[in-house]
Amino acid sequence: MDxxxxxARVLLVLAKNDGVSIxxxxxxxxxxxxxxxxxxxxxxxxxxxxxxxxxxxxxKKIIKITSKGKEIQKFAFKTNEEIENKLNLQIGEKEMADLxxxxxxxxxxxxS
Numbered sequence: 001m002d003x004x005x006x007x008a009r010v011l012l013v014l015a016k017n018d019g020v021s022i023x024x025x026x027x028x029x030x031x032x033x034x035x036x037x038x039x040x041x042x043x044x045x046x047x048x049x050x051x052x053x054x055x056x057x058x059x060k061k062i063i064k065i066t067s068k069g070k071e072i073q074k075f076a077f078k079t080n081e082e083i084e085n086k087l088n089l090q091i092g093e094k095e096m097a098d099l100x101x102x103x104x105x106x107x108x109x110x111x112s
Contacts (some may be wrong), residue, residue: 003046005107006031007039008076011048014065015073021060030108048072 003011009029017024022040026033040063043049048069054060065073088096 003043003048003072004039005110006035007043009107010036010039010043010063011065011069011073011076014049014063014069015077019062019064021054021062025063030104043069 006029009031010025013025013028014020017028022033022036025031025040026036029036031039040049040051044051046068047066049066050064051061052064054062084096087099091099
Protein backbone atom coordinates (compact mmCIF):
# COMPACT_ATOMS: atom_id res chain seq x y z
CA MET A 1 0.00 0.00 0.00
CA ASP A 2 3.02 2.25 0.47
CA UNK A 3 1.79 4.28 3.43
CA UNK A 4 3.55 4.94 6.71
CA UNK A 5 2.30 4.13 10.19
CA UNK A 6 1.48 7.81 10.76
CA UNK A 7 -0.48 7.97 7.52
CA ALA A 8 -2.38 4.80 8.40
CA ARG A 9 -3.25 6.27 11.80
CA VAL A 10 -4.60 9.41 10.13
CA LEU A 11 -6.83 7.27 7.89
CA LEU A 12 -8.03 5.21 10.84
CA VAL A 13 -8.97 8.34 12.81
CA LEU A 14 -10.80 9.73 9.77
CA ALA A 15 -12.83 6.51 9.59
CA LYS A 16 -14.63 7.58 12.77
CA ASN A 17 -14.15 11.37 12.57
CA ASP A 18 -14.36 12.60 8.98
CA GLY A 19 -14.13 16.33 8.39
CA VAL A 20 -11.71 17.33 11.14
CA SER A 21 -8.79 19.70 11.65
CA ILE A 22 -5.07 18.99 11.75
CA UNK A 23 -5.15 19.77 15.48
CA UNK A 24 -7.87 17.16 16.02
CA UNK A 25 -5.86 14.53 14.10
CA UNK A 26 -2.71 15.34 16.05
CA UNK A 27 -4.60 15.00 19.34
CA UNK A 28 -6.33 11.72 18.44
CA UNK A 29 -3.21 10.06 17.02
CA UNK A 30 -0.75 11.39 19.63
CA UNK A 31 1.47 12.47 16.76
CA UNK A 32 3.00 15.94 16.48
CA UNK A 33 1.22 18.56 14.43
CA UNK A 34 4.12 18.91 11.96
CA UNK A 35 4.20 15.15 11.35
CA UNK A 36 0.42 15.08 10.87
CA UNK A 37 0.63 18.00 8.44
CA UNK A 38 3.26 16.10 6.42
CA UNK A 39 1.17 12.91 6.44
CA UNK A 40 -1.96 14.80 5.37
CA UNK A 41 -0.07 16.47 2.52
CA UNK A 42 1.19 13.09 1.24
CA UNK A 43 -2.21 11.42 1.61
CA UNK A 44 -3.87 14.31 -0.24
CA UNK A 45 -1.33 13.98 -3.05
CA UNK A 46 -2.23 10.27 -3.27
CA UNK A 47 -5.91 11.33 -3.38
CA UNK A 48 -6.78 9.44 -0.17
CA UNK A 49 -8.12 12.61 1.43
CA UNK A 50 -8.93 16.22 0.71
CA UNK A 51 -8.11 19.49 2.45
CA UNK A 52 -10.84 22.12 2.41
CA UNK A 53 -10.93 25.60 3.89
CA UNK A 54 -12.81 25.72 7.19
CA UNK A 55 -15.85 27.97 6.62
CA UNK A 56 -15.58 29.21 10.22
CA UNK A 57 -11.86 30.04 10.05
CA UNK A 58 -10.17 30.61 6.68
CA UNK A 59 -6.76 29.90 8.24
CA LYS A 60 -7.70 26.30 9.06
CA LYS A 61 -8.24 23.27 6.85
CA ILE A 62 -10.86 20.56 7.19
CA ILE A 63 -9.55 17.08 6.35
CA LYS A 64 -11.95 14.63 4.68
CA ILE A 65 -11.50 11.09 3.43
CA THR A 66 -12.10 10.35 -0.27
CA SER A 67 -13.62 7.21 -1.78
CA LYS A 68 -10.10 6.07 -2.65
CA GLY A 69 -9.10 6.64 0.97
CA LYS A 70 -12.10 4.60 2.16
CA GLU A 71 -10.86 1.64 0.12
CA ILE A 72 -7.48 1.87 1.85
CA GLN A 73 -9.28 2.08 5.22
CA LYS A 74 -11.11 -1.17 4.50
CA PHE A 75 -7.84 -2.89 3.69
CA ALA A 76 -6.17 -1.46 6.80
CA PHE A 77 -9.02 -2.49 9.10
CA LYS A 78 -9.14 -6.01 7.69
CA THR A 79 -5.38 -6.47 7.95
CA ASN A 80 -5.31 -5.01 11.46
CA GLU A 81 -8.12 -7.30 12.61
CA GLU A 82 -6.45 -10.41 11.18
CA ILE A 83 -3.14 -9.60 12.87
CA GLU A 84 -4.80 -8.83 16.21
CA ASN A 85 -6.82 -12.06 16.14
CA LYS A 86 -3.73 -14.17 15.44
CA LEU A 87 -1.71 -12.47 18.15
CA ASN A 88 -4.54 -12.66 20.66
CA LEU A 89 -4.81 -16.41 20.13
CA GLN A 90 -1.08 -16.88 20.53
CA ILE A 91 -0.24 -14.57 23.43
CA GLY A 92 -3.55 -13.95 25.24
CA GLU A 93 -5.62 -10.86 25.99
CA LYS A 94 -3.51 -9.33 28.77
CA GLU A 95 -0.27 -9.65 26.84
CA MET A 96 -2.02 -8.25 23.78
CA ALA A 97 -3.21 -5.20 25.73
CA ASP A 98 0.31 -4.66 27.10
CA LEU A 99 1.75 -5.01 23.60
CA UNK A 100 -0.64 -2.37 22.22
CA UNK A 101 0.46 0.09 24.89
CA UNK A 102 4.14 -0.52 24.15
CA UNK A 103 3.56 -0.19 20.40
CA UNK A 104 1.76 3.13 20.89
CA UNK A 105 4.72 4.38 22.90
CA UNK A 106 7.13 3.19 20.20
CA UNK A 107 5.14 4.88 17.42
CA UNK A 108 5.21 8.15 19.33
CA UNK A 109 9.01 7.86 19.67
CA UNK A 110 9.45 7.04 15.98
CA UNK A 111 7.27 9.92 14.84
CA SER A 112 8.99 12.47 17.09
